[in-house]
Amino acid sequence: MEEISIKDSPFPQSPVVPNLLESNATIQFQCHKGIACFNACCKNIDISLTPYDILRLKRRLNMTSGEFLTQYTFPFEMEQDGMAGVKFKPVEGGTACQFMTEEGCGVYEDRPTSCRYYPLGLLSIRRQNEYTDRDAYALVKEEHCLGHNEPRKLTVEEYRQEQGLNEYDELSRGWRQLILKKKSSGPTVGKPTKRSLQLFFMVCYDLDRFQEFVASPAFKDIYDIPADLQQKIETDQIELMQFGFRLLRQVLFNEMSIDIRVDALDKRLARKQEREAVLDEIAAKIGPIEGTREDPNDKYKIGD
Numbered sequence: 001m002e003e004i005s006i007k008d009s010p011f012p013q014s015p016v017v018p019n020l021l022e023s024n025a026t027i028q029f030q031c032h033k034g035i036a037c038f039n040a041c042c043k044n045i046d047i048s049l050t051p052y053d054i055l056r057l058k059r060r061l062n063m064t065s066g067e068f069l070t071q072y073t074f075p076f077e078m079e080q081d082g083m084a085g086v087k088f089k090p091v092e093g094g095t096a097c098q099f100m101t102e103e104g105c106g107v108y109e110d111r112p113t114s115c116r117y118y119p120l121g122l123l124s125i126r127r128q129n130e131y132t133d134r135d136a137y138a139l140v141k142e143e144h145c146l147g148h149n150e151p152r153k154l155t156v157e158e159y160r161q162e163q164g165l166n167e168y169d170e171l172s173r174g175w176r177q178l179i180l181k182k183k184s185s186g187p188t189v190g191k192p193t194k195r196s197l198q199l200f201f202m203v204c205y206d207l208d209r210f211q212e213f214v215a216s217p218a219f220k221d222i223y224d225i226p227a228d229l230q231q232k233i234e235t236d237q238i239e240l241m242q243f244g245f246r247l248l249r250q251v252l253f254n255e256m257s258i259d260i261r262v263d264a265l266d267k268r269l270a271r272k273q274e275r276e277a278v279l280d281e282i283a284a285k286i287g288p289i290e291g292t293r294e295d296p297n298d299k300y301k302i303g304d
Contacts, residue, residue: 020123021137023157029119030150033104037146041118042100047088049073050172051204051241053112054086060110065208072098075201082192083182084201088112113172116163119145120156135169171238174245175204181253196252203244207237210244224259 021027032038049057058068069086078085091098099106105115114121121138137156141148160166178200192200202210213219215234225233232239249255 021120021139021156023135023137023155023160025137025156026153027120027139027156027159028150028153029147029159030152031147032150035146035150037144039100039102039104040144041115042097042105044095045088045090045097047097047112047114049086049088049205050113050168051175051207051244052168052171054205055207055237055241056110057107057112060107065206069205073205078179079183083179084197084205086205113165113168116165116168117160119147120159122169171241174242178245178248178252181249185253192252199251200248203248207240207244211237211240214240214243222260222264224261 054065054068054073057072058065061068063071072089073086074089075084075086077083088097090096097105105111119140119142121140123136123138154162160169202213211234214230220230229239229243233243234240246257250258
């Protein structure tokens with residue numbers, strides 16, 4: 001099996017080097033309420049969320065994606081000047097998960113991918129001469145976790161099935177491939193613009209706002225979407241999420257799979273010129289604003 005360095009670990013803050021496993025490898029592990037370390041993982045969290053994690057959780061909580069992001073998460077850079085990730089925000093003034101209860105996880109049926117996998121982690125690997133990624137798994141044993149001492153053995157694949165991970169992995173595959181492609185491409189794709197970072201954040205994490213965008217005249221002026229697909233992405237957020245990954249591959253890496261209208265570029269140029277003229281006029285009237293500085297998270301905000 002291809003060797004992977006510790007920097008690729010799904011638990012980068014852990015001092016323990018993970019053991020890499022195939023899906024048929026056997027592990028010994030069980031977590032349950034009666035174990036002495038129960039809830040220990042939830043008391044000191046560092047949990048990254050996938051787009052599907054956010055979709056499941058915001059639906060469970062009957063919130064918009066924007067409301068969920070504001071109340072329960074914060075953005076972070078997965079690499080310097082690179083694509084944004086989203087992590088759970090712990091309780092105010094502490095390190096515990098906001099969903100932790102004495103009985104365990106308060107959103108257990110919709111818990112995030114990384115919580116389902118623990119103490120395993122999923123690694124996506126691509127060799128230099130390959131065009132598709134392959135999956136490998138990492139097992140980390142941390143001192144606080146006593147689940148490794150429980151007398152239950154099962155394969156990695158059996159554990160994945162038990163934790164309901166097939167659906168989560170499949171629906172997040174497009175997102176993982178985007179991140180893997182960006183990392184493997186390195187400087188060949190250039191430094192992402194502020195707009196491309198904003199687009200990535202909206203498409204992956206703020207699905208309600210992205211849904212409004214794909215239903216807008218501005219979007220339909222640019223992209224020539226078949227009527228049946230347009231109806232799906234305006235009404236089904238799983239379809240929308242998968243379409244969004246395609247859109248990002250097209251915008252970020254020029255992998256064309258979505259038709260652009262013939263006159264779209266002329267219309268976009270005209271709108272841009274009109275918008276810039278209006279902004280120039282406003283700026284001339286109000287003058288510079290003193291004492292302001294850019295919000296460090298502004299690159300992840302979508303302008304009007």
